[in-house]
Amino acid sequence: MGEFELISRYFHAPFANFPNVGRLIETGIGDDCAVLTPLSGRLVISTDTCVSGAHFPVDTSAEMVAARSLGSSVSDLAAMGAEPVGFTLALTLPTINEAWLQAFGSQLYESALAWRIPLIGGDTTKGPLAVTVTVLGRVQDQCLYRHGAAPGEDVWVSGSLGDAAAALSLLGRPDASLTPIERWLYQRYASPQPRLRLGSMLRGIATAAIDISDGLIADLAHICSASNCGALIEEGAIPLSPALLATFSKEEALNCALEGGDDYELCFTAPQSTRDLIQSLSADVALSRIGTLRKESGVSMQRRGEEIRLMTKGGYDHFKESSVT
Amino acid sequence: MGEFELISRYFHAPFANFPNVGRLIETGIGDDCAVLTPLSGRLVISTDTCVSGAHFPVDTSAEMVAARSLGSSVSDLAAMGAEPVGFTLALTLPTINEAWLQAFGSQLYESALAWRIPLIGGDTTKGPLAVTVTVLGRVQDQCLYRHGAAPGEDVWVSGSLGDAAAALSLLGRPDASLTPIERWLYQRYASPQPRLRLGSMLRGIATAAIDISDGLIADLAHICSASNCGALIEEGAIPLSPALLATFSKEEALNCALEGGDDYELCFTAPQSTRDLIQSLSADVALSRIGTLRKESGVSMQRRGEEIRLMTKGGYDHFKESSVT
Numbered sequence: 102m103g104e105f106e107l108i109s110r111y112f113h114a115p116f117a118n119f120p121n122v123g124r125l126i127e128t129g130i131g132d133d134c135a136v137l138t139p140l141s142g143r144l145v146i147s148t149d150t151c152v153s154g155a156h157f158p159v160d161t162s163a164e165m166v167a168a169r170s171l172g173s174s175v176s177d178l179a180a181m182g183a184e185p186v187g188f189t190l191a192l193t194l195p196t197i198n199e200a201w202l203q204a205f206g207s208q209l210y211e212s213a214l215a216w217r218i219p220l221i222g223g224d225t226t227k228g229p230l231a232v233t234v235t236v237l238g239r240v241q242d243q244c245l246y247r248h249g250a251a252p253g254e255d256v257w258v259s260g261s262l263g264d265a266a267a268a269l270s271l272l273g274r275p276d277a278s279l280t281p282i283e284r285w286l287y288q289r290y291a292s293p294q295p296r297l298r299l300g301s302m303l304r305g306i307a308t309a310a311i312d313i314s315d316g317l318i319a320d321l322a323h324i325c326s327a328s329n330c331g332a333l334i335e336e337g338a339i340p341l342s343p344a345l346l347a348t349f350s351k352e353e354a355l356n357c358a359l360e361g362g363d364d365y366e367l368c369f370t371a372p373q374s375t376r377d378l379i380q381s382l383s384a385d386v387a388l389s390r391i392g393t394l395r396k397e398s399g400v401s402m403q404r405r406g407e408e409i410r411l412m413t414k415g416g417y418d419h420f421k422e423s424s425v426t
Numbered sequence: 427m428g429e430f431e432l433i434s435r436y437f438h439a440p441f442a443n444f445p446n447v448g449r450l451i452e453t454g455i456g457d458d459c460a461v462l463t464p465l466s467g468r469l470v471i472s473t474d475t476c477v478s479g480a481h482f483p484v485d486t487s488a489e490m491v492a493a494r495s496l497g498s499s500v501s502d503l504a505a506m507g508a509e510p511v512g513f514t515l516a517l518t519l520p521t522i523n524e525a526w527l528q529a530f531g532s533q534l535y536e537s538a539l540a541w542r543i544p545l546i547g548g549d550t551t552k553g554p555l556a557v558t559v560t561v562l563g564r565v566q567d568q569c570l571y572r573h574g575a576a577p578g579e580d581v582w583v584s585g586s587l588g589d590a591a592a593a594l595s596l597l598g599r600p601d602a603s604l605t606p607i608e609r610w611l612y613q614r615y616a617s618p619q620p621r622l623r624l625g626s627m628l629r630g631i632a633t634a635a636i637d638i639s640d641g642l643i644a645d646l647a648h649i650c651s652a653s654n655c656g657a658l659i660e661e662g663a664i665p666l667s668p669a670l671l672a673t674f675s676k677e678e679a680l681n682c683a684l685e686g687g688d689d690y691e692l693c694f695t696a697p698q699s700t701r702d703l704i705q706s707l708s709a710d711v712a713l714s715r716i717g718t719l720r721k722e723s724g725v726s727m728q729r730r731g732e733e734i735r736l737m738t739k740g741g742y743d744h745f746k747e748s749s750v751t
Contacts, residue, residue: 127468131652132572133505133636134470134563143452144469145459146546148514148560152553180458189473191516191558221471224558228477233516233549233558235473238459247457311458327456 111206183238185218266361334392497618508563591686659717
């Protein structure tokens with residue numbers, strides 16, 4: 102089977118009848134470019150590549166590659182407060198493995214449907230397995246940037262942190278051997294849930310936002326650096342899931358939350374005057390106030406009455422580390 | 427040097443002062459997404475991946491990888507009649523080679539400047555060398571699609587065809603060993619010139635258009651298939667450059683033109699009534715009328731009074747062929 106049939110069978114066909122595409126997409130896959138209908142508001146765009154052996158282990162299931170590749174990119178839209186418009190997929194494959202493609206295509210469609218983001222174009226090439234997703238989103242009014250935060254404001258995070266990092270130790274294990282708690286952690290890694298609704302509701306309330314892909318310290322440091330301030334967080338306020346605490350020691354759990362990436366929760370800042378308003382937004386995801394911004398640069402943590410400086414590692418740096426995450 | 431410094435040094439810095447960016451780009455590299463200013467008209471988008479060893483030989487210079495990766499994508503904008511807005515770059519590198527990055531970054535900037543398309547975001551990852559470029563463009567009125575052509579209309583191509591395919595045989599040779607004619611052919615491959623001005627002027631005149639990346643037969647067949655018609659072209663009307671004819675036999679030159687890809691010229695269709703108008707557009711690139719559309723499907727060629735059917739190979743199919751182009 103050639104490239105054209107391949108794309109048609111696993112990608113064109115399922116996405117041909119994607120709900121509501123006509124509202125935003127005039128022409129999808131099949132011409133030199135996809136064409137969007139004239140859109141009001143600002144368009145936002147982000148590109149991310151996942152390489153086999155670097156971003157996921159070489160034996161990762163096709164479903165997980167699909168869910169994580171799209172999920173991590175859609176999470177960037179959530180962090181901007183944007184509504185999904187569409188995505189392109191550049192898929193590099195070593196061989197045509199129809200079972201793999203079937204599984205990848207099905208999960209991609211399922212995830213895209215959940216986040217209401219149609220596939221609008223792409224490219225299929227031969228080479229070592231890699232997936233590049235480019236997401237387009239739209240914001241009617243103001244975006245959530247990393248800059249815009251100010252000293253005195255609160256620091257918030259959604260959901261629980263560290264679960265995805267904790268799940269890394271479970272990746273090699275057969276599904277049947279996982280306990281229910283371990284399976285929950287595994288899902289937190291395998292199937293990220295971009296906080297689109299939360300991001301969208303935070304526009305006009307949050308002063309800065311980022312999605313946690315590199316770990317709390319690194320990503321909060323990005324907000325601080327862009328906003329020219331620092332942050333002091335409370336050890337006891339960092340949300341750790343019961344599953345994480347049941348599987349690891351308190352210290353290990355905290356390390357996962359501070360340094361582990363891949364949670365795709367939102368970290369955002371807002372004035373103290375908006376606390377009640379923000380708490381009222383926590384209908385579908387818990388929101389935790391974990392600290393305060395201040396003038397002094399850097400990210401520090403209050404721990405047993407002592408203030409310790411948290412060193413950023415600059416996020417996950419693909420050229421500094423050799424470990425597979 | 428880590429990923430962040432790397433990106434900053436070779437990509438952020440030169441593009442920070444890109445001309446006229448403010449007109450279209452509100453926020454470029456450095457947040458979760460790039461943000462475009464509200465744009466009138468339709469937005470178009472295309473993604474292409476070039477993999478080392480598949481789309482270019484492994485020893486290809488960094489400059490050529492940059493010029494061809496961006497050029498082939500910008501050519502998709504030209505084929506839609508679109509004005510460039512910006513592009514994202516997903517760069518996968520096996521190692522940090524500063525000399526390579528310096529050369530790649532410089533050529534990328536130079537090409538982007540020539541085509542007035544700023545870098546607005548991207549991702550740098552570790553793995554086998556591959557470049558994915560996603561281009562965004564804008565069309566104020568109607569786009570040039572592949573559908574829309576009708577029997578009785580003329581088939582046109584810009585420039586000369588087959589030069590890039592002919593240059594493939596020169597790729598291994600040291601620059602000093604090339605004759606001026608060979609060097610001209612080499613440049614046609616190494617440094618594609620997307621026909622942005624032509625594409626933009628053809629809006630409202632051409633009924634269908636495509637850029638020739640897979641070879642004349644394959645790409646004209648795409649127009650025919652999308653427009654539900656066929657084409658009959660004249661052997662003698664196919665534009666072959668003096669350099670191509672000086673280097674190869676007439677028969678080989680014609681094969682390069684019909685089947686060779688990578689020329690990035692435009693192939694388009696238009697009513698006979700627009701012939702004078704189209705000829706008047708050939709100020710910066712020659713335009714050749716090479717045939718006529720008809721109801722009978724498929725692409726055929728008139729040759730010495732005989733009509734021969736040209737078989738499409740479906741373009742360059744990465745999973746069917748193993749040759750390195």
